[in-house]
Amino acid sequence: MRMNIIVIIIITLVFAFQINAQTLNQEITKDGDTSFLLGKINKSGLEGENYTAWFTKNLEDYKPNLTITNSIASELKTYSITLFMGTWCGDSKKEVPRLYKVLEACNFPMDQLTVVAVSRKPNMYKQSPQHEEAGLNIHRVPTVIFYKDSKEVNRIVEHPIETFEEDIQNIITVNDYKSNYQIVTTIDNILKKKGVKKLKKKNEKLLKTFEGKVSSMFELNTYGRILYSTDRIDEAIEVFTFNTKLFPDKPRTYMSLANTLGISGHKEKAIKVLEGAIKIHPENEDLKENLEVIKSN
DSSP states (O other), X not given: OHHHHHHHHHHHHHHHHHHHHHHTTEEEOOTTSOOEEEEEEXXXXXXXXXXXXXXXXXXXXXXXXXXXXXXXXXXXXXXXXXXXXXXXXXXXXXXXXXXXXXXXXXXXXXXXXXXXXXXXXXXXXXXXXXXXXXXXXXXXXXXXXXXXXXXXXXXXXXXXXXXXXXXXXXXXXXXXXXXXXXXXXXXXXXXXXXXXXXHHHTHXXXXXHHTTTSSXXXXXXXXXXXXXXXXXXXXXXXXXXXXXXXXXXXXXXXXXXXHHHHHTTOHHHHHHHHHHHHHHSTTOHHHHHHHHHHHHO
8 A cells, every 4th residue: 555655656746747847948839920938948948949049149248247246146046036038029038148147157046046938929918827927017028036035125127227247236235226117116016005096096196206207108008008918907997097197298098098998898988088189189190090990899
């Protein structure tokens, strides 16, 4: 009986290992589409034939500041890192090899690095099959999250403020580091802690804080798209609404809001948004066309 139990345990472990091995570096390939990796991956996956041209070149081309890497190496090893990226994403292609080069210069233990490749497909946009990104506000890739004692310490979003060496040095020392897209970080924290009603109440204060400090309407537009694709519909609508206030001169903000309202069953509200936008931008043909599409549906 005892021998049978041991055999069952061994078979279970082998089966689990095989499943693990099968899912690592999963590649999505379809006729006519560019291949991409999806789910948990490692460096070997990035060195595969469809990715090595950009990964290996950018890895070899980057020359990290060895003075900094030598100074941060010991402390960095007390952290774990989770990297979200897209093998289809230009920023990931540029920045991820540089990050690997810095981590290798620090002799960072690669078993403390988790790399998750997310999808570019509309129905799974910036998501992974196992949804490791859930609850982590992954709206731009690459996103590099630093953990200590299982708690997030800070993150680098899309690209470093300075260089990976310098940004990491700040994060693991003084940690007054502020990543890109602070408006998204601020609004996401409000939504998680207080919800949509609180965000509405804070609109005026947020406008005063961020007006003129946000690089483009796409900062919140992309975030709103992520909210919508993960069924946070009311939150997406409120984010798109706020974006029209932050960028009233950008017709696309109104179209994003109207389309989200329309597809969510609020046709009359969508029409009202577009009619108001046309009054502000009477020459914009995209707004007029968008209005006709929504009216006809």
